[in-house]
Amino acid sequence: MFAAVLDQAAEQVSAAMRERAVANRWVGAWLAELLAPEHLHRLHAPGTHGVLFADTMAHTTQPQVKEAIRRAHRTVARTLADQLARGQADGSVRPDLDPRTAAWWLLSFLASQGFRSAAMPDRSTPGSPAWHHDPAGAHHRPTPPGTC
DSSP: OHHHHHHHHHHHHHHHHHHHHHHSSSHHHHHHHHHOHHHHHHHTSTTSHHHHHHHHGGGTTSHHHHHHHHHHHHHHHHHHHHHHHHHHHHTSSOTTSOHHHHHHHHHHHHHTHHHHHHHSGGGGSTTSGGGGOOTTOOOSSOOOTTOO
16 A cells, blocks of 8 residues: 555656746756755655655565655656756756766755754754755755756
8 A cells, every 4th residue: 555655656746846847947947946945844844745755764674665665766766857858958957967867866865854854953943044054055046057
């Protein structure tokens, strides 16, 4: 049952990513929105898909769930890679960036929210000094085309 929920959640997350990417004028703006600390905080709030994906790590002993986790990660990584390639086409993502490699890096970054929250607890509080400085370099405003 958990595997089916995870498959559906991966499709929903991918659809939402594609929708937000299209809603932005260029992919660089979408990346800035995706990586903004406020968005990451909301993405991993209780009751969200981010929490569901984080919980998958606790269920890795069951073969069916392991495969569902792999499928979910591949689905989201494929969506990210597609959007990064689209960004290369629109000029907002560097042409020398490998979209697949960057997609897996972004997925790793998104998945590490729990670690960063544990290591830097004050960054989970909106308005704290750490809230506005993301050590991973997330942009807080859209960057011009060709700079991501």
